[in-house]
Amino acid sequence: MPFHQPDAIRYYTFGSLESEKIKHAIFTRRGGFSPEPWASLNVGGLRGDDPERVYLNRVRSFQVLDRKPESVYDVWQVHSTDVIWTTGSRPASVRHRKADAILTDRPEVTLFMRFGDCVPILLHDPKRRVVGVVHAGWMGTVNGIVTETIKTMQSAYRSDPGDILAAIGPSIAVDHYEIGAEVVGEVESAFGQDAEDLLVRSAESTHFDLWRSNEILLEKMGIRNIETAGICTACNLQDWFSHRGEFGVTGRFGALIALED
Numbered sequence: 001m002p003f004h005q006p007d008a009i010r011y012y013t014f015g016s017l018e019s020e021k022i023k024h025a026i027f028t029r030r031g032g033f034s035p036e037p038w039a040s041l042n043v044g045g046l047r048g049d050d051p052e053r054v055y056l057n058r059v060r061s062f063q064v065l066d067r068k069p070e071s072v073y074d075v076w077q078v079h080s081t082d083v084i085w086t087t088g089s090r091p092a093s094v095r096h097r098k099a100d101a102i103l104t105d106r107p108e109v110t111l112f113m114r115f116g117d118c119v120p121i122l123l124h125d126p127k128r129r130v131v132g133v134v135h136a137g138w139m140g141t142v143n144g145i146v147t148e149t150i151k152t153m154q155s156a157y158r159s160d161p162g163d164i165l166a167a168i169g170p171s172i173a174v175d176h177y178e179i180g181a182e183v184v185g186e187v188e189s190a191f192g193q194d195a196e197d198l199l200v201r202s203a204e205s206t207h208f209d210l211w212r213s214n215e216i217l218l219e220k221m222g223i224r225n226i227e228t229a230g231i232c233t234a235c236n237l238q239d240w241f242s243h244r245g246e247f248g249v250t251g252r253f254g255a256l257i258a259l260e261d
């Protein structure tokens with residue numbers, strides 16, 4: 001079963017990442033302290049929710065997985081192609097750096113990101129003992145954030161793409177992801193021939209397949225093991241926050257990955 005509910009908190013895991021060597025989870029919105037419209041496990045600090053509740057929600061999430069809250073390394077997610085590989089956690093007194101992919105080879109660090117329709121991609125190289133998490137919305141996808149992340153794993157940790165396990169988490173599915181003409185142009189120029197498989201066109205609108213796009217980018221980098229959850233956030237509001245599905249008034253759910261000693 002990909003869903004786990006040890007107490008009030010409910011989270012999702014990938015079968016292909018199950019291992020005693022790592023901890024990972026995509027947290028649902030269930031089991032937190034926040035009221036509507038952030039109900040309830042909101043970990044997004046920029047959505048109008050009380051910072052104290054957001055903090056308590058994160059602490060509770062970490063505790064469920066037996067990870068120390070102070071082991072967190074997180075960033076200010078800005079739809080860039082910037083990748084950070086870190087050797088330490090981020091103390092509360094230190095500002096977030098801007099980036100959209102984070103990597104570590106240190107078991108004392110817990111990588112954590114926030115999502116509400118954009119694609120979470122978890123990475124594990126069991127051979128080189130590296131974990132990572134990527135934030136890919138349409139901009140990160142067309143600019144290749146996941147490609148940059150795999151390149152960084154190769155250069156910083158000497159990862160072989162054939163060893164890397166990749167997992168694409170709950171996020172907005174093509175049926176709910178209508179895009180405008182400008183973004184259509186960006187997809188066409190980024191993906192060339194593949195764009196026709198990624199754009200679903202009708203007389204009224206064009207939709208974009210973020211899951212398949214990121215699978216293609218991973219495949220092009222030589223990743224063979226890709227698991228896609230296939231869960232649409234906007235279709236499943238009982239479990240997920242969805243920016244599109246809730247018209248921008250909502251929270252953010254967490255994604256966590258860490259090496260275990």
Ligand SMILES: [Zn+2]
Pocket residue numbers: 172173175176232233234235
């Ligand atoms: Zn949907």
